[in-house]
Amino acid sequence: MISYVKGRLEYIGESYIIIEVNGIGYKINIPSSTIEKLPSLRSELKMFTYFYVKEDEMSLYGFLSREELTMFERLISVSGIGPKVAVGILSTISPQDLCLAVITEDIKTLSTAPGVGKKTAQRMILELKDKIDTVETLQSSVDDSRLRENNVSQEAISALIALGYSRIDGTKAVQAVFEEGMTVEEVIKAALNKLAIF
Structure with a gap:
């Protein structure tokens, strides 16, 4: 029903914000992780929303993406x-x-x-x-912060893809075997053993 709300950010609470649109303040429940990503008060803000309706409740839930x-x-x-x-x-x-x-x-x-x-x-x-x-999952696995910070994991996944495995299978195997201090070769070897039993 309400796909998004775009207006001026008037208030930031612990678990919700209020956006004013044409003189009406919309209370929007948000994840706590969103609070640190919000602009300053009085700034223009667009939130993608979900309008939740139950017998005794009507609530808006909002997200930045x-x-x-x-x-x-x-x-x-x-x-x-x-x-x-x-x-x-x-x-x-x-x-x-x-x-x-x-x-x-x-x-x-x-x-x-x-x-x-x-x-x-x-x-x-x-x-x-x-x-x-599947496409979304592949993208998310590539963008995953833990793997992004770890060049050894990335190199091992790239090597497995070059060997013919899908990115998702390679990511899954590398995550299952990776430990701090392992070399790329050790990760690839362990991942190949893991892939053999998947």
């Missing part, structure tokens, strides 16, 4: 995850990391979010795996 909004919509499609839990997850884990965690079935990472235990993490993997676009 369409990618975050899309991930939010996917999260609330999982049984047992409502908008507040979904915002909590996105406050803790970026959309890129979420994509990668779901694809690689990384329950540990998913369980770091508030309100997400082992069973919920398993349900997220089960229900989201088919909904994550």
Whole structure:
């Protein structure tokens, strides 16, 4: 119903902001990770929004990018995850990391979010795996901050791709075997062994 809200940023709270549009202030719930990315008060701001309607509640949830909004919509499609839990997850884990965690079935990472235990993490993997676009996942795995900061991981993944493996399989294998201090050759060897049993 409300795809986005564009106006002047009037207030920044702990978990929400107020944007004024033509004299009307819209309260928009946001992930806490968004707060540090906001411009200064009185600045022009555009938030992509999701209008949540329930019997006793109407709320707006806002995100700085369409990618975050899309991930939010996917999260609330999982049984047992409502908008507040979904915002909590996105406050803790970026959309890129979420994509990668779901694809690689990384329950540990998913369980770091508030309100997400082992069973919920398993349900997220089960229900989201088919909904994550392969191209998007490839991009997110390349952009993943942990791998971006680690040249050894990147080189190992590139080598596996050159050997004919897909980027997603290469990323998954490297993440599974990588440890600090390993050389590129050691990572490739261990990843190849891992790929043999996938």
